[in-house]
Amino acid sequence: MPSVCFYFQVHQPVRIREYTFFDIGERHNYFNEHLNAEILHKVSDKCYLKANAVLLETLKKMKGQFKIAFSFSGIVLEQLESQRPDVLESFKKLIDTGLVEVLAETYYHSLAFVFSKAEFDRQVKMHSQKIQSLFGVKPTVFRNTELIYNNDLAVHVGKLGYKGILAEGTENVLKNLDTNHLLNSSTDKKIKVLTRNYLLSDDVAFRYSDKNWSEYPLTASRFANKIHRYAEEADVLNLFMDYETFGEHQWQETGIFDFLASLPEKILKHVDFDFKTPSEIVEKYPSKEVYDCPQFSSWADTERDISAWLGNAMQWDAAKKIYEWEKLVIDSGNEELLSIWGKLQCSDNFYYMSTKSWNDGAVHGYFSPFRSPYDAYLHYMNVISDLEIAYIHP
Numbered sequence: 001m002p003s004v005c006f007y008f009q010v011h012q013p014v015r016i017r018e019y020t021f022f023d024i025g026e027r028h029n030y031f032n033e034h035l036n037a038e039i040l041h042k043v044s045d046k047c048y049l050k051a052n053a054v055l056l057e058t059l060k061k062m063k064g065q066f067k068i069a070f071s072f073s074g075i076v077l078e079q080l081e082s083q084r085p086d087v088l089e090s091f092k093k094l095i096d097t098g099l100v101e102v103l104a105e106t107y108y109h110s111l112a113f114v115f116s117k118a119e120f121d122r123q124v125k126m127h128s129q130k131i132q133s134l135f136g137v138k139p140t141v142f143r144n145t146e147l148i149y150n151n152d153l154a155v156h157v158g159k160l161g162y163k164g165i166l167a168e169g170t171e172n173v174l175k176n177l178d179t180n181h182l183l184n185s186s187t188d189k190k191i192k193v194l195t196r197n198y199l200l201s202d203d204v205a206f207r208y209s210d211k212n213w214s215e216y217p218l219t220a221s222r223f224a225n226k227i228h229r230y231a232e233e234a235d236v237l238n239l240f241m242d243y244e245t246f247g248e249h250q251w252q253e254t255g256i257f258d259f260l261a262s263l264p265e266k267i268l269k270h271v272d273f274d275f276k277t278p279s280e281i282v283e284k285y286p287s288k289e290v291y292d293c294p295q296f297s298s299w300a301d302t303e304r305d306i307s308a309w310l311g312n313a314m315q316w317d318a319a320k321k322i323y324e325w326e327k328l329v330i331d332s333g334n335e336e337l338l339s340i341w342g343k344l345q346c347s348d349n350f351y352y353m354s355t356k357s358w359n360d361g362a363v364h365g366y367f368s369p370f371r372s373p374y375d376a377y378l379h380y381m382n383v384i385s386d387l388e389i390a391y392i393h394p
Contacts, residue, residue, distance in 0.1 A: 002180075002234040003276040003284070004227065004267055005194065007143070007166065008243035010048075010091075011073040011109050012040055013348035015369050019379045024386045030340065035369055040079050044087045047247035052090040054246075054261045059099050066264040067099045067275045070243070071143045074107030074127050075343060077134060088134070095135045101277035102131050104139035104162060110345040111145065111309055113153055114296070115323040122330075123342070124160060141165065141278040145347050147196065147240070147299040148306060151292065154185035154193065162191065164282040166240065167291070168299040169195035174291070180234035182281060183291035192282045193291045196240040196299060200226065205241040209254040220259050224266035231272050235285045240299070301356065309350040314377040319350055321384055328392055337391045344383065352376035 017032035059066055070091070080088040094100045106112055107127040112120035124142075132138055141164040142157045149167035157165050169179030174195065177183065183193040203223065207213045215222070227237060242249065250256040267273050276284065300308035310316055322344050329341045352368040353376045370376040 001272050001274060002230055003236045003274050003281060005069070005236055005238045005276055005278060005281055006067075007069040007071070007103070007238070007240045007278065008245075009071055009143075009241070010076055010243045012036075012043060012076045012079060013109065013346045014075050014079070014343045015039075016344075016349065016379060016383055018370070018375075019382045019386070021382055024382055025389055028386060028390050030383045030387070031343070032369065036079070037083060040083055043244055043248050044080075044084045046252070047244050048084075048087045049090055050252065050257060051243065051246040051260065052087075052094055054257050056090075056094055056097070058261055058264055059094070059097050062264055062268075064099065065268060065275065067101070067277050067280070068094075069101040069103055069141075069277050070094075071103035071105050072131070073105065073109040074123075074130050075109060075346065077130055081134075092135060095137065101141070101279055102135055102137050102139055103141050103143045103166070103278065104128055104131070105143050106145055108342040108345045109145050109347055110342075111148070111306070111319060111347050111350070112345065113144065113148070113156070114306065114310070115319065116326055117156065119323070119326055119345075120156075121160070141194075141282065146308070148296055149193075149293060149298070150296045151185065151187045151294055154191050155188045158185070158188040158191035164192045164194060164278055166238075166278065167193050167195050167293070168297050168304050169198055169238070170297055170304045172304075173293045173297055177289050177291065178233070180230055180237055181289065182235060182285040182287040183289050184287045186290045186292035189287075192287050194236070194238050194278055194281060195291065196238050198299065200237060201239050201241050204239070204259075205245045205249065208245075208250050208256060208259070217255075218259070220262040220266045223259075223263060224269065227267055228270045228273070231270065236276070236281050300351075307356075308354055309347050312353070312355050312373075314355075314373065315350045315353045318353065318377060318380050318384070321381075325388075325392055332391075334391065340387065340391075344380075344387075349376070349380055353380070 015032045015036055016030050107123040112123055142162040143166040147168045154165055179195040179197050185191050185193055208218050246256050296306045297304055353373045355373050
């Protein structure tokens with residue numbers, strides 16, 4: 001019986017403001033509070049509240065037959081706590097059904113594992129504590145920032161006590177393996193790897209409203225039929241996507257909420273299918289094949305590696321500089337500095353600095369609050385300069 005595993009990422013960065021050379025030494029407010037609040041309210045109203053209402057109604061209607069999973073960055077939870085407690089409450093109602101699993105991740109949606117295992121551990125612990133305090137659950141499956149994954153990460157996460165980890169299902173890593181089965185990490189057989197079916201996931205996340213797509217319009221019945229074609233060959237179909245797919249990336253006018261509401265019932269019309277959370281997948285299915293991923297992979301861009309964040313000299317320069325201060329920041333015990341330093345680690349800051357062209361470049365530009373990747377780099381490094389003057393070496 002194949003299982004469908006739905007996972008949604010919930011994240012909103014804390015964007016820095018246009019911080020010029022002339023601000024250095026004069027102003028220590030680094031973040032664009034107005035823009036951050038504006039975007040949070042927009043996404044909350046267009047996506048979170050509406051999608052949560054649809055899912056809560058569907059979970060109740062399906063009486064235990066429908067299950068989903070979320071991961072929340074710590075910084076989106078902070079923003080919801082302070083500015084949209086109504087949205088946070090709507091997520092709590094979903095989790096209180098007992099049919100929604102919450103995954104672990106880095107608190108600041110960071111690239112910490114690439115640069116510092118100690119900082120990675122600190123953020124994972126912070127995140128777990130935040131999830132337990134807000135939702136009363138303890139995550140047992142891990143999902144790294146933007147599905148960044150490699151063999152070493154799997155070993156490390158296993159040592160932290162997690163039993164499963166999410167990854168992108170790319171052909172260059174999978175080779176002859178089938179993404180629609182539970183896999184073993186190549187270096188730690190105790191931790192299981194759930195690889196994303198990116199073809200099916202991206203049908204919804206990216207192609208759903210594309211009128212030039214040969215399969216447009218994608219109805220719930222048609223998508224369920226595509227899923228049902230895997231009945232004889234799959235153990236699990238991992239459908240992972242940004243939660244902002246619903247209402248923000250795919251607008252309400254496209255019919256995306258009706259699609260979301262009707263899809264579970266359409267899938268369950270095939271008697272061989274059910275829904276399971278990531279931890280249930282890990283418990284139920286055998287993992288017979290080894291997933292060997294020595295280099296970093298992710299779900300970003302056509303390369304599906306870490307070049308979305310570390311693909312040019314600007315990105316590396318900015319990232320290495322912020323992690324150079326780790327010992328000084330941690331040893332300071334300054335909670336304000338720790339918070340600022342953590343937020344500056346957010347992967348979005350480096351994503352905005354990407355100089356990729358064509359389709360990937362357009363996506364980076366769409367999300368960036370800056371006019372160009374060079375502006376993103378300059379403003380970030382100006383913030384770094386002031387932070388050093390104000391906090392690191394005052």
